């Protein structure tokens with residue numbers, strides 16, 4: 395049964411965040427970048443707090459600090475002053491001007507203000523690129539903010555077609571640094587070079603070395619983004635986080651867009667590797683075939699434990715879709731599946747997946763655009779053995795005494811989750827181990 399919650403006028407414990415968080419995330423994957431929130435101070439403090447607790451890294455976010463005066467007369471002078479200050483003091487490679495509910499409602503023309511700033515500022519030498527990102531948070535969630543930001547980066551920084559670079563563009567989506575490292579491992583093993591749009595594997599999981607660099611090492615360079623129109627094609631790991639940029643590049647530069655499904659488990663990882671092979675012409679090496687077969691072995695070895703285990707899954711649509719396919723591969727039964735983003739595509743994909751695996755639709759709840767109150771009520775009606783999702787699921791977990799498998803963002807009350815991976819064959823094995831051990835603990839009680 396598909397439930398789309400449009401009638402509710404209030405959300406209770408909604409597992410979603412606002413658009414600027416997705417845009418900050420995308421920006422921090424670029425080397426030497428500064429996200430600049432054009433809004434009130436809380437719009438930068440809240441994302442910093444949440445991200446610092448998940449990544450255990452300092453999250454530097456500037457803010458134009460709009461108050462009453464700027465709200466009434468416009469925030470142009472705040473934005474220009476902020477840009478001048480950041481360029482003078484931080485010398486960044488890139489500033490992403492990220493709008494908020496407030497600046498979108500007052501209607502500040504950030505593209506126009508940036509243009510005027512460049513013309514008026516004698517000291518502006520074009521070294522620092524400035525990208526305008528629209529993230530009105532009364533629409534969509536952090537997922538849309540990430541998608542909007544990647545498209546803004548590509549459309550405002552890509553220089554157009556010159557020399558083919560033989561690389562593949564990869565848009566990872568909002569996955570952990572550990573996940574991006576896993577994708578890098580797969581591509582490196584296949585001998586394929588890539589431009590990551592963008593790459594948080596080091597910027598949000600940086601080694602501590604003294605003297606500490608002003609900007610963390612790693613991240614995609616502005617030059618790499620400028621070159622992305624010369625790539626062989628673009629692969630997105632998520633449908634909702636990166637599709638707009640991939641389609642834009644296909645339409646504008648004629649480079650193919652492969653809109654993927656998050657590579658968790660056997661089928662989705664094979665599809666991802668297939669897309670890399672299709673674009674690059676490289677075959678799957680034995681190392682990856684061995685990793686695949688290790689996952690197959692782990693699935694076979696654990697099948698008596700996982701088979702028939704009932705599970706509830708919630709989170710971002712792409713993560714939920716990937717996890718659902720994976721638990722089907724493990725022989726489990728996804729009884730309740732919830733995402734907060736009102737995505738018709740998600741509902742269609744989930745229904746197809748359920749049909750492919752022969753699920754009785756009367757026994758399954760697919761909730762699109764819901765919150766954790768909805769999920770809790772469904773779990774009270776039909777109990778499950780496990781819940782998979784972010785840390786907010788702990789309230790249901792405690793009330794109902796059902797184990798929570800922590801996957802996704804944020805994991806604010808645990809340590810080390812940014813290093814974990816659920817992607818590729820190796821990440822799937824790690825996730826499988828966690829799931830199987832949780833079921834074994836359950837049976838031990």
Ligand code: SF4
Pocket residue numbers: 412413414433436437438440493494495496531532
């Ligand atoms: S929802 Fe709007 S007002 Fe609240 S933090 Fe996000 S951008 Fe700011």
